[in-house]
Amino acid sequence: MTQDQSNGVVVTRNVWKIFGDRAAEAMEAVRREDLSKAEVLERFEAVVGVKDVSISVDEGEIFCIMGLSGSGKSTLVRHINRLIEPTSGEILINGENVGNLNAEELRAMRADKIGMVFQSMALLPHRTVRDNIAFALELRNVDAFTRANVAERVIELVSLQGYGDRMPSELSGGMQQRVGLARAMAADPDILLMDEPFSALDPLIRRGLQDEFLELSQRMKKTTLFITHDLDEAIRMGTRIAIMKDGAIVQTGTPEEIVTQPADKYVADFVAGISKLKLIFAHTVMQSVEAYESNGKPLPSFDDCPQASPEDDLDVLVGLAINQENPIVIVSDSKPVGVVTKDALLRGIQGEV
Amino acid sequence: MPDETDIRKPFVDFAGPNGTYYADTFLSIQKMTLSRFHINVAALVGSFIWAALRGNWALFVISFIVDLITLVNIALVYKYSKAAVDNAEKSYLVERYEGWSQTHMIAAILVFVLGRLIFGWLADRLYAVQYERWRINRKVNSGVVASRLLVALLTFALILPLLLYRTTQFSPEERSCIRQDRAITQGEEVVFKKRFDCYFIGEFPTLFWIDRPDEISYPRGEDGNRIVKRTPPRADAPPVNLNTYTSQAIDDSIGYVTVFYGFLFDGITQILRAMLTAITSVFVGTPWPIMMCVLLYVAYKMAGIRTTIFVGASLVYLALFGFWQTAMDTMSLVVAASLICFIVGLPLGIWVGKSERGKIIVTPILDVMQTIPSFVYLLPAIAFFSIGKPPGILATVIFAMPPMVRLTALGIHQVPENTKEAALAFGANPRQLLTKVEIPLALPSIMAGINQVVMMSLSMVVIAALIGAGGMGYVVTEALENTETGRGVLAGLGIALLAMMIDRVVQKASKARRN
Numbered sequence: 001m002t003q004d005q006s007n008g009v010v011v012t013r014n015v016w017k018i019f020g021d022r023a024a025e026a027m028e029a030v031r032r033e034d035l036s037k038a039e040v041l042e043r044f045e046a047v048v049g050v051k052d053v054s055i056s057v058d059e060g061e062i063f064c065i066m067g068l069s070g071s072g073k074s075t076l077v078r079h080i081n082r083l084i085e086p087t088s089g090e091i092l093i094n095g096e097n098v099g100n101l102n103a104e105e106l107r108a109m110r111a112d113k114i115g116m117v118f119q120s121m122a123l124l125p126h127r128t129v130r131d132n133i134a135f136a137l138e139l140r141n142v143d144a145f146t147r148a149n150v151a152e153r154v155i156e157l158v159s160l161q162g163y164g165d166r167m168p169s170e171l172s173g174g175m176q177q178r179v180g181l182a183r184a185m186a187a188d189p190d191i192l193l194m195d196e197p198f199s200a201l202d203p204l205i206r207r208g209l210q211d212e213f214l215e216l217s218q219r220m221k222k223t224t225l226f227i228t229h230d231l232d233e234a235i236r237m238g239t240r241i242a243i244m245k246d247g248a249i250v251q252t253g254t255p256e257e258i259v260t261q262p263a264d265k266y267v268a269d270f271v272a273g274i275s276k277l278k279l280i281f282a283h284t285v286m287q288s289v290e291a292y293e294s295n296g297k298p299l300p301s302f303d304d305c306p307q308a309s310p311e312d313d314l315d316v317l318v319g320l321a322i323n324q325e326n327p328i329v330i331v332s333d334s335k336p337v338g339v340v341t342k343d344a345l346l347r348g349i350q351g352e353v
Numbered sequence: 354m355p356d357e358t359d360i361r362k363p364f365v366d367f368a369g370p371n372g373t374y375y376a377d378t379f380l381s382i383q384k385m386t387l388s389r390f391h392i393n394v395a396a397l398v399g400s401f402i403w404a405a406l407r408g409n410w411a412l413f414v415i416s417f418i419v420d421l422i423t424l425v426n427i428a429l430v431y432k433y434s435k436a437a438v439d440n441a442e443k444s445y446l447v448e449r450y451e452g453w454s455q456t457h458m459i460a461a462i463l464v465f466v467l468g469r470l471i472f473g474w475l476a477d478r479l480y481a482v483q484y485e486r487w488r489i490n491r492k493v494n495s496g497v498v499a500s501r502l503l504v505a506l507l508t509f510a511l512i513l514p515l516l517l518y519r520t521t522q523f524s525p526e527e528r529s530c531i532r533q534d535r536a537i538t539q540g541e542e543v544v545f546k547k548r549f550d551c552y553f554i555g556e557f558p559t560l561f562w563i564d565r566p567d568e569i570s571y572p573r574g575e576d577g578n579r580i581v582k583r584t585p586p587r588a589d590a591p592p593v594n595l596n597t598y599t600s601q602a603i604d605d606s607i608g609y610v611t612v613f614y615g616f617l618f619d620g621i622t623q624i625l626r627a628m629l630t631a632i633t634s635v636f637v638g639t640p641w642p643i644m645m646c647v648l649l650y651v652a653y654k655m656a657g658i659r660t661t662i663f664v665g666a667s668l669v670y671l672a673l674f675g676f677w678q679t680a681m682d683t684m685s686l687v688v689a690a691s692l693i694c695f696i697v698g699l700p701l702g703i704w705v706g707k708s709e710r711g712k713i714i715v716t717p718i719l720d721v722m723q724t725i726p727s728f729v730y731l732l733p734a735i736a737f738f739s740i741g742k743p744p745g746i747l748a749t750v751i752f753a754m755p756p757m758v759r760l761t762a763l764g765i766h767q768v769p770e771n772t773k774e775a776a777l778a779f780g781a782n783p784r785q786l787l788t789k790v791e792i793p794l795a796l797p798s799i800m801a802g803i804n805q806v807v808m809m810s811l812s813m814v815v816i817a818a819l820i821g822a823g824g825m826g827y828v829v830t831e832a833l834e835n836t837e838t839g840r841g842v843l844a845g846l847g848i849a850l851l852a853m854m855i856d857r858v859v860q861k862a863s864k865a866r867r868n
Contacts (some may be wrong), residue, residue, distance in 0.1 A: 076613055103782075111780030122775035126793045136779040138789075183779070193778075 408494025702761025745822025
């Protein structure tokens, strides 16, 4: 959590958002006295939406913000394109303070640099799929010919070929969200804000869209802020995950860090039910050869042991361990660097390493 | 099984005194075992006093009214039997008064007995409802509280004496009261009873009299320009009441505005007339075969073949019965009025839909416009614009505009917040938000508004014939004046067909647009 705050593509510095008529007053009081959310509500009839959030999102990564409803994740992400103004703190995009933009610059930034996908899709029902996709371009007065070309290219990207002239109401929910995604990508923005994009979809369709988005994201290298209330989704999608509770960020880290070293009980409860098979890797559960042999058991010759690399996950290790008497030897640069016993493997699956 | 006392505890807590009885009753109500003829005897005897003590104001009002009606009827019995004694020498009067006295006696007994029985029957059932509300909200009245009795008795004491007095007296005439008022101002002595009668049991008294205002006229001065001339009222002119004084003031200000700013109204009249002339020249100036074909084509394009057949039949009716010209006149008026309503109402509606302040300013004005009877519009129209078609159009516009504003505002207001948010997130400026998102999404509502405007315009244009707007309405008013029922019926049918024609076409068109 002690990252360099200035390097990221999207950086927020101590962002606070307090809703209510007496927000400024409440902010002052919070600065002075460090009030709790309930106290602010009682004394100022104001709701703390976002509480002192500082994050830094690196170029090309998918930064997941995970939290239950009401935790302030949607509010936070709306600060980035200034759909919501912070009560205090600042937001930088490529080092530029968003708060200093005037109305026209802000619109230009929203249209050119940031694409947004909504849980509710929020497509325009009176426009065709193509016109919906090209909406951001149209708002920037791009000519119709270019718009049609761009739209056609993006339609292909999200595999909606042939649906350009349909109305959104003729499409299924999953397809509508593809249109939403295409609309966000049409202006070729640097940053994607995805506000629970797949939450309203059926599990199977959600899964499919997640895979497609991951694949797309690896190709397009867009810096993405991905909001979700589903930890499984966060772990699948996220390069890093920030967990929010009551407006504040509880923990930031890679999926493996979150699962293996939860910062507090709240996070621990969250990750308790998560399958660790794909999240924990051999280098985390292995012990050194010396430590293994210090227990008095000599290691069998390497050729009799199954071998794996430090980057293999538990899933692979379990596959190797089945029908095997000997422990797994972890090999790096054709040298043994560690040993994984069955006990260590089982502990790893439990999440206790 | 939960303990019996546990079950009964909330009932007892609620009812307070006599809790066991109410616990039994409420339990049997919940179990649906309460006898169909169950009556609360305490309520039957105690009437509104019981209701007040128990804090059930619905029951209080019921029992109070029953008792009041009983007492009033007894008072009437007294009044008429006294009148019968007073007029003993006129046998026909005695007979009448005794008859009335008997009727009221029977009424008193009936109301008392039946009313009390029904009240006693209702008492526990409604009291149980109060208990249910108390379960949700502990602030609901419960138990027996003496201070409530005080409120009840006070109410009784405030209402009963005056009411009984009123029923036993013959109320004074308004004219004699006015005469009495004047006499008092001139210092004459009037008996207290007569004063009291005029103030409290007659009409609402004129509380204050105002000196007659100056009479104002606007003759031409020596230089030929209009001047304001005030003539003081005659010295012996009687004072006037608030109504007369204010209406005189309104007349004076209208007179002033029309005399000194007449050019403004003339200008508006000219514009309206020019607009109407242009529209009329299309509808009336075009030879009827062409016009008929155009109308049929428009109907077909906008609403399909079935409506076109109906429109064709209606047009044939209008033409065969000699209403073609007048119907086209009416159409021109409707088109002109609807056009103005649209041009003014759409931006106004957008403003109301988007701005809280617009809503606060415009909504009450619309409320007034919609609640004032349509005939009342005609008066200011005449006052400022004299008679003819232009004031007719203006009255129509005022009458027909509210739905345009309201439905546009509704449509704009109903645009989903997240759709607007999405547009903003993609960099829409306020104008783009309005033209590319809000108006298109509000379009169904706006079309409904246009439909309403057209229909209301038609109905008002007919009434506007009273101030010389002409058209089909004129035929009807003329028939009304000369009691020519047949002509009136034919013209009325023509108007109905015209209305149905326009309605079908506009409605189908807006529906087609929606899909």
